Amino acid sequence: MAIRTTKDTVVSWGFLSPFMILFLVFLVFPIFYSFYLSFLGTPTDFSLANMKFVGVQNYIKIIKDYQFWSSLIVTAIYALINIPAGIIVSLALALLLDNKLFGKSFFRSAFFLPNILDMLVVGVIWALIYAPKFGVLAQISSVFLGENNFFNTTGLLGSPYTALLAVIFAMTLKGAGFGMVLFLAALQNIPADVYEAADIDGANEWQKFYLITVPLLKPIIFFMVITGIIGSLNAFTEIYAMTSGGPQVVIGGQALGSTSVAGYYLYKQFDAGNYGYAAAISYIMLIITLTITYIQSKLTAKKAGAKK
Amino acid sequence: MKEKICIIAVVIAYAVLCWYGWGSSSSMNTTADGKTILTFWHTYGDDEEVILREVIAKWEAMSENASFTVRPVRIPFEGHKPKIRTALTVGQGPDMARVDWSFVCELARKNSVADLGTLGFDSIRNQYLEAPLNACCVDGKYYGLPDQSNCVALFYNRTIFKELGMLPQDSVYKYGELIANKPFPRTWTEFATFAKEFKAKSNGRDSFAIMNTLWWNLAIFNTYGAKIVDGNNCVIDSPATIEALEMLASLYKEGLEAGGWKPGAITPEQGFVNGKYAMILMGPWNLKRFKEDLKLDFGIALIPGGHTAADTSSNVGGTDVVIFNDKPEERQKASYRFLTYFTNAENQANWCLKLNQLPINNGAYDLVKFEDQHQIAFMAQMKKTKPNPVVKDFGLLEDIVNPEIETILQGSKSASAGVASIKTRVQALINEN
Numbered sequence: 152m153a154i155r156t157t158k159d160t161v162v163s164w165g166f167l168s169p170f171m172i173l174f175l176v177f178l179v180f181p182i183f184y185s186f187y188l189s190f191l192g193t194p195t196d197f198s199l200a201n202m203k204f205v206g207v208q209n210y211i212k213i214i215k216d217y218q219f220w221s222s223l224i225v226t227a228i229y230a231l232i233n234i235p236a237g238i239i240v241s242l243a244l245a246l247l248l249d250n251k252l253f254g255k256s257f258f259r260s261a262f263f264l265p266n267i268l269d270m271l272v273v274g275v276i277w278a279l280i281y282a283p284k285f286g287v288l289a290q291i292s293s294v295f296l297g298e299n300n301f302f303n304t305t306g307l308l309g310s311p312y313t314a315l316l317a318v319i320f321a322m323t324l325k326g327a328g329f330g331m332v333l334f335l336a337a338l339q340n341i342p343a344d345v346y347e348a349a350d351i352d353g354a355n356e357w358q359k360f361y362l363i364t365v366p367l368l369k370p371i372i373f374f375m376v377i378t379g380i381i382g383s384l385n386a387f388t389e390i391y392a393m394t395s396g397g398p399q400v401v402i403g404g405q406a407l408g409s410t411s412v413a414g415y416y417l418y419k420q421f422d423a424g425n426y427g428y429a430a431a432i433s434y435i436m437l438i439i440t441l442t443i444t445y446i447q448s449k450l451t452a453k454k455a456g457a458k459k
Numbered sequence: 460m461k462e463k464i465c466i467i468a469v470v471i472a473y474a475v476l477c478w479y480g481w482g483s484s485s486s487m488n489t490t491a492d493g494k495t496i497l498t499f500w501h502t503y504g505d506d507e508e509v510i511l512r513e514v515i516a517k518w519e520a521m522s523e524n525a526s527f528t529v530r531p532v533r534i535p536f537e538g539h540k541p542k543i544r545t546a547l548t549v550g551q552g553p554d555m556a557r558v559d560w561s562f563v564c565e566l567a568r569k570n571s572v573a574d575l576g577t578l579g580f581d582s583i584r585n586q587y588l589e590a591p592l593n594a595c596c597v598d599g600k601y602y603g604l605p606d607q608s609n610c611v612a613l614f615y616n617r618t619i620f621k622e623l624g625m626l627p628q629d630s631v632y633k634y635g636e637l638i639a640n641k642p643f644p645r646t647w648t649e650f651a652t653f654a655k656e657f658k659a660k661s662n663g664r665d666s667f668a669i670m671n672t673l674w675w676n677l678a679i680f681n682t683y684g685a686k687i688v689d690g691n692n693c694v695i696d697s698p699a700t701i702e703a704l705e706m707l708a709s710l711y712k713e714g715l716e717a718g719g720w721k722p723g724a725i726t727p728e729q730g731f732v733n734g735k736y737a738m739i740l741m742g743p744w745n746l747k748r749f750k751e752d753l754k755l756d757f758g759i760a761l762i763p764g765g766h767t768a769a770d771t772s773s774n775v776g777g778t779d780v781v782i783f784n785d786k787p788e789e790r791q792k793a794s795y796r797f798l799t800y801f802t803n804a805e806n807q808a809n810w811c812l813k814l815n816q817l818p819i820n821n822g823a824y825d826l827v828k829f830e831d832q833h834q835i836a837f838m839a840q841m842k843k844t845k846p847n848p849v850v851k852d853f854g855l856l857e858d859i860v861n862p863e864i865e866t867i868l869q870g871s872k873s874a875s876a877g878v879a880s881i882k883t884r885v886q887a888l889i890n891e892n
Binding site for chain 2: 194195196197198199278281282283284285298305306307308309314317393394395396397398399400401404405406407408410419422423424
């Protein structure tokens with residue numbers, strides 16, 4: 152029904168207002184307020200009203216904060232491994248379950264199940280699996296490799312060289328179910344006659360996958376890359392549950408957390424009451440996310456345009 | 460039409476209710492019979508709250524307190540700091556609260572709690588144990604009263620040692636005084652020898668495990684006389700701290716400490732409960748759980764000294780009660796009367812005997828006669844504690860110190876280089892504040 156009169160407009164706004172009020176109060180206002188907050192210093196008491204205006208000092212402090220830049224590098228490494236790994240595993244599962252398999256429905260549900268579990272629960276379970284000496288991995292490895300093996304003595308989360316990879320492995324398996332569902336839906340929308348035409352042209356399975364399936368799945372891959380980048384910049388719970396930012400690694404004489412991602416560092420600042428500084432960090436992260444997303448979308452659009 | 464009138468009436472009634480509720484906050488501070496309500500946010504358990512309510516009833520029955528009533532409100536200990544911070548930010552804090560010892564300094568420096576000196580605390584200050592009271596002393600003024608204090612001591616699993624034929628003779632204590640502690644390691648050097656023997660006899664089993672947080676490490680630092688801050692100076696780079704850290708790193712390097720501090724490792728507490736670690740540092744809060752719930756057979760010894768047995772020491776933990784200064788003076792005075800009554804010798808003795816806890820009131824020490832050897836051991840250890848560093852934000856201090864100590868324990872940094880890094884950053888933090 153089209154809106155024709157002022158009364159219609161008022162009624163429409165009336166119906167929209169419950170959502171709009173919540174949206175403005177809990178989403179729009181915090182976005183602008185945190186921007187304002189990023190120009191304020193650490194409060195000298197518990198009243199937010201007494202925070203001093205410090206201009207761009209918080210942003211200047213960020214430039215000099217080697218721990219923040221270290222956490223951003225860790226985040227980049229996390230994203231660079233986690234996103235492709237997530238896409239590959241999700242796609243592999245989707246391709247597997249797109250065939251006529253016995254128990255296909257069961258496996259679809261089973262692979263999707265970890266995705267609905269709470270991140271903290273999954274993190275704690277994986278921490279117990281990886282735990283040296285008493286964890287499942289340590290017990291199994293001791294049977295085959297003897298007591299004096301890496302999984303039993305140090306554990307995957309105990310070494311700065313393996314801790315981030317171990318977290319990524321756990322998170323890839325947790326998130327694979329969601330990607331699998333997206334890919335499955337997309338795979339089932341690819342017309343069968345495209346593959347038939349390829350068969351007639353003599354394409355082998357790999358060529359069909361690389362030249363037909365992957366290009367037609369690009370919108371899903373793009374979506375997963377963007378959500379993956381946002382997810383990596385927001386990564387916190389898995390680190391909190393599994394490593395608390397450690398183990399430490401010494402770089403340039405400074406102890407730096409080998410799994411201390413930007414989201415975790417932001418939490419630590421907020422928890423310490425540095426609201427202004429934490430807000431400034433969150434804005435830097437927002438700018439990074441928007442920039443990457445913009446470049447990504449431009450590149451994708453350019454490629455699509457070139458093909459046309 | 461009738462429907463419209465009903466809707467308008469409901470909207471008007473709702474608006475009036477909101478207006479009334481908004482404007483009548485003062486009525487929430489008094490009971491129906493006109494008594495002023497003093498809100499006390501606490502973090503006690505079920506058993507403790509029963510005794511607390513008994514104390515409140517006795518206090519309210521006193522004639523000078525007839526116009527007040529104390530309303531205890533339980534909040535979870537985990538997360539009590541952010542809850543109180545948020546409440547204070549929006550001006551909805553309680554009259555009094557029980558807080559972790561490390562929170563008092565932050566509350567005081569942010570000018571949120573009352574200086575007890577202005578309420579007459581100087582005349583009764585000597586009633587309280589010195590080490591826990593020191594955690595309430597900020598810039599020479601007292602901002603809280605200790606209500607519960609603890610420290611850590613060395614727990615050992617008697618079953619494991621018995622199996623190996625290495626069971627040390629249990630330490631014998633009599634009302635807080637150590638009578639005999641001969642066979643158990645009395646210094647860290649003796650401890651290392653003992654742990655080596657254990658390792659050899661047990662075919663490589665884990666003898667000892669520690670946590671790596673500053674608070675837990677203070678127990679060991681104190682046995683060497685190491686300090687973190689002295690006034691406004693960070694003094695962590697002293698030879699004593701370096702010696703303590705080198706000792707800990709060597710224990711790990713030689714396989715005498717299990718690496719319970721590593722990310723992802725089984726914590727000392729979990730490992731001890733599961734019989735994986737033979738010795739850990741632990742506090743009295745787990746006595747009931749270990750003994751009655753888990754039926755563990757364990758003993759408690761004093762923490763080994765740095766160089767001699769007399770150097771044994773520990774950290775100070777526990778909680779303090781504070782009074783918030785945003786309330787009217789009359790209510791602050793009444794809160795002070797309640798808290799000093801709550802922590803007096805008689806009530807403390809009753810509290811400790813019923814709940815098997817350590818007293819914080821010197822007078823209560825004479826009234827409490829524990830029969831439980833574990834409790835008596837803790838009383839002996841408690842007497843050897845040293846005050847914790849008083850800093851604005853202990854959490855921030857831990858954020859700086861813990862990662863550096865981890866690199867020292869890993870062996871990727873020397874103790875002297877590690878403490879030098881800590882000193883630079885902690886000093887900057889002190890100067891900033």
